[in-house]
Amino acid sequence: MKIALLEPLRVSRSTIDKLALPLRKLGHDFIAYDSKAKTSEELFARSKACEVVMIANTPYPREVISRLTQTRLINVAFTGVDHVDMSACREKGIKVCNAAGYSNQAVAEQAIGMALSLYRHLNKSDQTIRLGNAFLGPMMGQEIKGKTVGIVGTGAIGLATARLFKAFGAQLLGYNRTQKTEALAMGMTYCSLDTLLAKSDIVSVHLPATVETKHLLDAHAFRRMKKSAIFLNLARGAIVDNYALACALNAGELAGAGIDVFETEPPLPDDYPLLSAHNCLLTPHTAYLTQEAMLHRAQIAFDKTLAYVEGKAVNYMLS
Numbered sequence: 001m002k003i004a005l006l007e008p009l010r011v012s013r014s015t016i017d018k019l020a021l022p023l024r025k026l027g028h029d030f031i032a033y034d035s036k037a038k039t040s041e042e043l044f045a046r047s048k049a050c051e052v053v054m055i056a057n058t059p060y061p062r063e064v065i066s067r068l069t070q071t072r073l074i075n076v077a078f079t080g081v082d083h084v085d086m087s088a089c090r091e092k093g094i095k096v097c098n099a100a101g102y103s104n105q106a107v108a109e110q111a112i113g114m115a116l117s118l119y120r121h122l123n124k125s126d127q128t129i130r131l132g133n134a135f136l137g138p139m140m141g142q143e144i145k146g147k148t149v150g151i152v153g154t155g156a157i158g159l160a161t162a163r164l165f166k167a168f169g170a171q172l173l174g175y176n177r178t179q180k181t182e183a184l185a186m187g188m189t190y191c192s193l194d195t196l197l198a199k200s201d202i203v204s205v206h207l208p209a210t211v212e213t214k215h216l217l218d219a220h221a222f223r224r225m226k227k228s229a230i231f232l233n234l235a236r237g238a239i240v241d242n243y244a245l246a247c248a249l250n251a252g253e254l255a256g257a258g259i260d261v262f263e264t265e266p267p268l269p270d271d272y273p274l275l276s277a278h279n280c281l282l283t284p285h286t287a288y289l290t291q292e293a294m295l296h297r298a299q300i301a302f303d304k305t306l307a308y309v310e311g312k313a314v315n316y317m318l319s
Contacts, residue, residue, distance in 0.1 A: 001309055002070075003052040005032040006043065009077055009301070010294040019302040028309060040064050047071060052305055055084075056297075057265075062088040073308055077301035079103060079157075079288070080236060081317055082209045089318055096318040097304050101156055102297035103288035107234050108160035110287040111204050112168070114258030115144060117281055118230045145169030150200030152193065152217075153235065154183045158206035162188060165202070173200055197224040202232065209236035219244035222253055230256040234287040237262040246273035249280055256280065260287040 003023060005016065013034075020030045036058050037043035044064045047053045054075040065071075065088040074084060076098045089096050117123060120141035129135055149165045151158045154176040162172050163186065172188040173196045174180075183190070193216075197203060203225065207213045217233070218241040225231070231254055233240050242262065248254045256279040262268060266284040274280050307314050 002029045002050045003305060004046055004050045005054040006046050007036045007056050007058050008034060009056060009298045011298045015298060019298055022306055023309065026309065052308060054301055054305060057083055060084040065089055065092060068092060075301055075305050077297050080209060086318055095316050097314055097316050099297050099300040102300050103293040104157050104160040106290040106293040107157050107287040108164050110260065111161045111232050111234055112164045114232055114281055115202055115230065118256040118258055119144065123281065147201040148173060148199055149202045149204065150196040152203060152205045153207035154180050155206060159183060161204055161206060162186060194224055197221055200229060201226065202230050204232040205235045205239060207235050207239055209238045213239050215241045217241065222248035225254060227253055228255050232258045234260040243273050246277040249277040261285055
């Protein structure tokens with residue numbers, strides 16, 4: 001069987017070789033590329049002879065998938081699969097799996113970091129003290145303890161984030177299609193989205209990108225929130241109307257925002273509204289990106305490929 005890792009996984013080559021060793025010992029032909037494909041044609045050329053292809057966040061479009069004749073599994077070393085044309089995979093009978101869980105702690109820690117930075121004015125404090133004699137004095141911050149934190153989406157990452165906020169002494173509200181036993185056990189109260197927005201001091205979004213969640217957080221949602229509240233999105237950019245968010249921040253309808261994800265991957269256009277929004281902390285889709293998470297992701301991806309070739313059970317997103 002031919003297997004290809006179509007892009008780097010941000011771990012060393014020696015790590016990739018070690019993880020691929022069981023596949024090679026079984027006689028499979030494994031190849032790993034050191035760079036991303038620059039065009040759809042190059043992506044197709046790398047994929048066309050492979051029964052299994054492994055990718056991370058490189059877009060895998062219909063124009064490539066529709067031409068595949070050998071491929072039976074697309075192993076996505078990423079949590080979301082919205083960059084893969086799932087309908088095209090379904091039409092071709094191609095299975096899809098992902099690496100859910102690899103970055104739960106990394107994303108949760110960045111949510112805490114963003115909240116702390118906004119509450120304690122860390123970026124602004126760094127900038128003002130560098131003014132030397134022009135320093136105007138310190139800025140008073142807030143504490144997370146005692147605040148109400150609304151977790152929008154209580155999947156694995158949402159729950160990991162809730163646990164950390166709980167450790168800081170926050171009260172928890174949750175919004176999800178189903179109530180999770182673990183969330184209830186840590187003292188989370190489930191409520192409607194409108195109620196969560198109205199009562200929360202911090203709102204942290206952890207939903208998948210679907211047709212139903214597109215622009216779920218829009219101008220109406222931001223008007224429901226307290227003017228003193230901060231808003232965090234470390235999930236998917238399409239869930240939030242970022243133009244409406246920028247307007248809310250600039251109008252003083254929200255106290256701040258921490259955003260790691262956008263409708264497209266950075267670099268962002270120079271006129272992107274959040275780039276000039278008031279009190280908005282931006283990171284370039286790096287919440288998942290820690291050394292520990294990358295090692296965990298690679299292990300999960302190779303474990304799933306090995307399970308597939310050995311005919312063992314795999315938790316497919318599409319089968």
